Amino acid sequence: MSAGWRTLLLRIGDRCPEYGGTADHKEHIFLLQCAEQLPHKIPFFGVLIGLINLENEDFAKGVVDATQANLQDALHTENRDRIRILLRFLCGLLGMAGTDTWDLVSLPPCVCPITSCAHDLALFVHLSARGRTLPLYVDDMIIIGDDPEYIAFVKARLSEQFLISDLGPLSYFLVIEVSSTSDAFFTSQEKYTQDFIACAALTDYRIVETPMDLNVHLRATDSDPLSDPTRYRHLVGSLVYLAITCPDIFYPVHILGQFVSALTLEFDVSITTPTLLLSDSTSAISIARDLVKHELTKHIGVDASFVRAGLQDLMCSKVISPNSIIETYETLLSSAATILDEDAGNASWQPRADFYVYCILASLPWGGSELFEQVPDELERVLVGIQSYISIRRHFDDIAFSVFETDEGNSPNKKDFMEDLWEHMQLLSRNGWKVKSVPKPYLSFEAQLVVGKSHRFHPVSCPPPTFTMSSSEILKGQEKHEANLKYPQRLRRLHIFPTNKAENMQPVDRFVVEEYILDVLLFFNGCRKECAFYLVSLPVSFRYEYLMAETIFSQLLLLPNPPFRPIYYTLVIIDLCKALPAAFPSVVVAAVHALFDRISNMDTECRTRLILWFSHHLSNFQFIWPWQEWANVKGLPKWAPQRVFVQEVLEREIRLSYFEKIKQSIEDAAELEGLLPPKAGPNFRYHTDESKESTEGHRLSKELVSMVRGRKTTRDIILWVEEQIVPANGAKFAVDVVSQTLLDIGSKSFTHLITVLERYGQIISKLCPDEEMQLLLMDEVSAYWKNSTQMTAIAIDRMMGYRLISNLAIVKWVFSPANVDQFHVSDRPWEILRNTVSKTYNRISDLRKEIQTLRKSIQVAKEASAKAIKELEEAKSILEIVEGQPVPSERPGRLRRLQGFADKAKEEEVTIEESLEAKQALLALGLEEGKELLRLLFKSFLDVLTERLPPVSADGDVPNLRAGDPNVTFPASDPEAATMEIDNENGADNNSQVNRENTEAGYTIGELEQWCLCTLGYLKSFSRQYATEIWSHIGMLDDEVFVGSIHPLIRKAAFSGLCRQMNQ
Structure with a gap:
């Protein structure tokens, strides 16, 4: 069997052993792992399990039980992806429940129908003028009747619907031997009885008149239970079938069955009291209502559940019943409703409730049609419940996580993700649950799958909510943030391309393909080539390159963080371009152009990600790009986002290559050469040159170089600095000479820089003990590497790593006037600030x-x-009497070894405790440092923005920074027009309105407004990215930073990043 289903697995087209991770030694667990690793092929795995179920029911039962256990575990551990995938997988295991088997044997109108016997539902009766016909189905089927022609007709019709074999005249059925004459049937179980006696090893025993001794009372406590009751159980079970022709042994068989030892322990349940039997008819009604359950209570059962069940519209694998899915849906829906309950719930945890309902809706494309055909009323009940939930949930405004900034009040009626998905499912319901993008491989195996056995999927339970019932707005905000972290929105569509690129794709097909793409990205995040392979071979019949690109870019730019590192999406896009060279590269080009056209409205963090991705992408394709199409950006003002984007991309490309290579790549757009940064190289202030006059600084620098090359110790150099430089020239001049010289020594490579800082960092630390001197040090680093933003950032980052510069000093330096003026035209200060906070x-x-x-x-x-x-004490406690005195019986050498082990173990315990105390002290110091960092960071944002933001009008109207003035023009190269003026202290308007780009250039926002937009964008970005840390100190920030009459735009930027209401 193993080789058979593994062969089928290969025929599906998946080398699952290579991708399934560490497979369990049990085959059903292994197959479930494969299905979870390849969720876009779940329908194929469902059919595979259904086919295996025909030959190995225990295997399929193992899959069902393992799925239930995994789903329950995923619900309690809040494993979102596993919950979603397993719920979809259940739809591939749907069983059947519906019409009678004999409904499929369509009879001519003149023929009387076949009906079920009222006393035995395994027996069917057909009455006609020509006699009676009795079909009986228990494992095999026997047909007895007076009409041979009708019997032949029934057999022919059954063979059309099922795969059957005619075994000829009845001779053996249910361990009963059958013989017949012209007027009678004779039954016997002689062979079965002999086999049973041999199996029980009773062939040498004599026959008795009665099956049990008289007046014997057996009790469960008379003796010990059997260590292995398997054989006893088998024998008792065999006696049940022997009683078919020997009804007089039913009573003793019943008595024996009472002593089957502790059967329930197999299910981890130990019954110590008798089962409670109710005197009502609930159980009887339940059994009578479910024909399958009725038959299964009668010991007949291998295939009864599915042959009895309906066969009108076959489902995927016929392994579980649709009622199991409905029950799971209702469990999730009930939990979601409880979360939003006004009395017992907490609206802050709506993301969790949304996720549960999303899981239900997301699985319907895979199982909706089957549920609709088999349990339409139950499905309608679930849909009504979802409609009620959608009506009471709060609309999610995701402006804080939007890739593109929109004006206030834009698209107020825009649907959120849940509302949009619900609308798609309603449309799917009206269209009869037909989904072209979900394959139906089970249609090729209808005749085989119909005879499979159904297995029970046990109910699952959602973990009880753990939220607190507090009226504090801060606690509610923290809970809302925690809920958004645990249950983030899986996708926020960018809508990069026009709708005509969707190949007339239905909304639900778009959703299904998006699910395929996201699943492949999820489960192959460590295998980029396999990820690209599966992305280009999704089981759909239409083209989806544009949707695939849009989905990947949506994930790359997802806020607050993408599911994986951005480099992963970069590599996937590269591999897709290589896998589809005739189609996907052009789609990527179209996506970049579409994003470039909207770059001025893009979130600052997303803009940075796009720059990093684009430069890396081009580095893998010889930096080839139609730059001439963007050559016009050189005519834009230096603060225009499109110009800054191109400038930053070129700078990043130089980091990945070299200056001449990038300059050569833009030969077709010579205008862009002006946007290239200066050729990288150090700017050593004390460089020896014959044309320059030697100064005191040159002399001291040269002497310091000699000391370094002479391997002088750090202590010697510190003494030299304190004696030769500081007294005569001051501490600032010493910082100048030492930092410039050491940076020059380490300028050859990154490794040289690290070596210099490791060996001589103590010199810098001695010279820069406070923030004032550290600010001076960073000025020197910036001056030395003024032609290389990369090395500036690396040097400052490494100095912080070696504790030569504090993070607070770096924040103050970034917000110094020289850097503040660069906020909107360069990423250099922001890169350094991001590195510091991170x-x-x-x-x-x-x-x-x-x-x-x-x-x-x-x-x-x-x-x-x-x-x-303990071992030492036990050894010491063992005594023996020597010459009348008790002495230790253990050898002294062993006692010494045990004492040594005990001392060493205790010493190790003390050492670890000391390390723990030291780490806890460092953590406390780090937390305090992080708290101060946040305070300084937001205070710095507040100060620089308050100084430059346009004031609120007397009527309370907030200024619209994006409102350009197309009637005012100025030359982009005018140096006066490029000067950013500060608002007057009295609130009078400044001349920023004339600092506008002319309309021909297509950008009409002035420099001051662009600076404000950019800085507000980074404030929002930092609030969003470090929201967890900020919420921990929100009380301090409210008391010390967000107090007084703060400009509404500052409050909006900071609070929207935290998903916090403006009035909180």
Whole structure:
């Protein structure tokens, strides 16, 4: 069997052993892992399991049970992707429940129908003028009647619907031997009885008159249970069939069946009291209503569940019943409704409720048609429940996570993701649940799958909500943020391309293909080539290159963070261009142009990601790009977003290559050469040149170089600086000479820089003990690497890593006047600030992980120490009498070894505890440092923005920074027009309205307004990216930063990044 289903697995087209991870040794677990790893091929795996179910029912039951266990575990661990995939997988395992088998045997109108026997639902009766016909189905089928022609007719019709074999005249059925004459049938179980006696090893025993001794009372406590009751159970079960022709042994068989030892322990349930039987008719009604259940209560059962069930419209694999899916849907829907309940719920956790309902809706394209055909009333009940949920949930305004900035009040009636998906499912319902993008491989196996056995899918339960019922707005905001982190929206569509690129794709088909793409990206994030392979071979019949590009870019630019590192999407796009060389590169080009056209409205963080992706992408294709199409950006003002975008892309390309190569790549757009940064190289202030006059600084720098080359120690150099430079020239001049010289020594490569900082960092630390001197040090780094933004950022980052510069000093330096003026025209200050904040919180995260590891190590060390001490004490407690005196019986050498082990274990425990205390102290210091960093960061944003933002009007109208003035023009190259003026203190208008780009250039926002937009965008970006850390200190920020009459635009930017209401 193993080779058979693995062969089928290969025929599906998937080398699952290579992609399924660590497969369980049990085959059904392995197959389930494969299905989870390839969710876009779930329909194929469903059919595969259905086919295996025909030969190995235990295998299919194992899959169903494992799926239930995995889904339950995923619900409790809040594993979103696994919940969604397993729910879709259940739709591929749907079973059947509906019409009678004999409905398929369509009879001529003149022929009387076949009806079920009222006393035995395995027996069917046909009455006609020519006699009676009795079909009986229990595992096999026997047909007995007076009309041979009608019997032949029934057999022919059954063979059209099922794969059957005619075994001829009845001779053996249900372990019963049958013989017949012209007027009678004779039954016997002699062979079965002999086989049973041999199996029970009773052939040498004599026959008794009665099956049991008289007046014997057996009790469960008379003796110990059998260690292995398997054989006993088998024998008792066999006696049940022997009683068919020997009804007089039913009673003793019943008595024996009472002593089948602890059967329920197999199911982890130990029954210590008798089962409670109710005196009502609930159980009887339930059994009578479900024909399948009625038959299964009668010991007949291998195939009864599916042959009895309906066969009008076959489902995928016939492994579980549709009622199981409905029950799971209602469980999720009930949990979602509870979360939004006004009394028992908490609206802050709506993302969790939305996710549960999303899982239901997202699985309907795979199972909606089957559910509609088989349990339409139950499906309608679920849909009505979803409609009620949609009506009471709060509309989600995702302006904080929108890739493109929109004006206030734009698209107020725009549907959110859940409302849009619900609308798609309603349309799908009206269209009869027909989805072209979901394959139906089971249609090729209808005749085989119909005889499979259904397995019960046990109910699942959602974990109870753990939220708090608090009226505090801060606590509600924290809970809302936590809910958004645990249950983020999976996709936010960019809508890059026009609708005509969708190949007349139905909305639900678009959703299904998006699910395919996201699933492949998820499960192959470590295998980029396999990811590209499956992306280009999705099981759909229409072209989807544009949708694939749009979905990947949507993930790349997803806010607050993409699911994976941006480099992953870069590599996937590269591999897709190579896999579809005739189609996908042109789609990528169209996407870049579409995004470039909207770059001025793009979120600042997304703009940075796009720059990094685009430069990396071009580096893999010889930097080839039609730059001449963007040559006009050189005529735009220096603050125009399109010009800044091209400028930053070229700068990043130089980092990935070299200056001459990039200059050569833009030969067709010579105008863009003006946007290239200066050729990278150091700007050493004390460079020896015959044309320059040697100064005191040159002399001291040359002497310092000699000391470094002479391998002088750090202490010697510090003494030299303190004696030769500081007294005569001051500390600032010493910082100038030492920093410039050491940077020049380490300028050859990144490795040289690291080596210099490691060896001589103490000199810099001695010279720069406070923030004032550290600010001076960063000025020197910036001056030395003024032609290389990359090396400036690297040098400052490394100095922070070696604790030569504090993160607070870096924030102050970034917000110094020289850097503030560059906020809207260069990414250099923002790159340094991003690195600083990221490194600060990465340190805190690393410390938390180390502390968690140390706590586990302490537990292990304590256990080892206790064990060693116990062994030592036990050895010491063993005494023997020598010359009338008790003395230790253990050898002294062993006692010394045990004592050594105990001392060593205790010492290790103490060492780990000391390390833990040290790490906890560092964590406390880091948390305080992070708190101060946030305070300074937001205070700095507040100060520079308050100084430059246009004031609110007397009527309270907030200025619209994006409202250009097309009637005012100025030359883009006019140096006066490029000067950014500050608002007057009295609030009078400044001349920024004349700082506008002419209408021919297509950009009409002035420099001051663009600076404000850019800085507000980065404020929003930092608030969004570090929202978790900010919420931890929101009380401090409210008390010290967000107080007084703050400009509404500042409050909006900071609060929208936190998903916080403006009035909070």
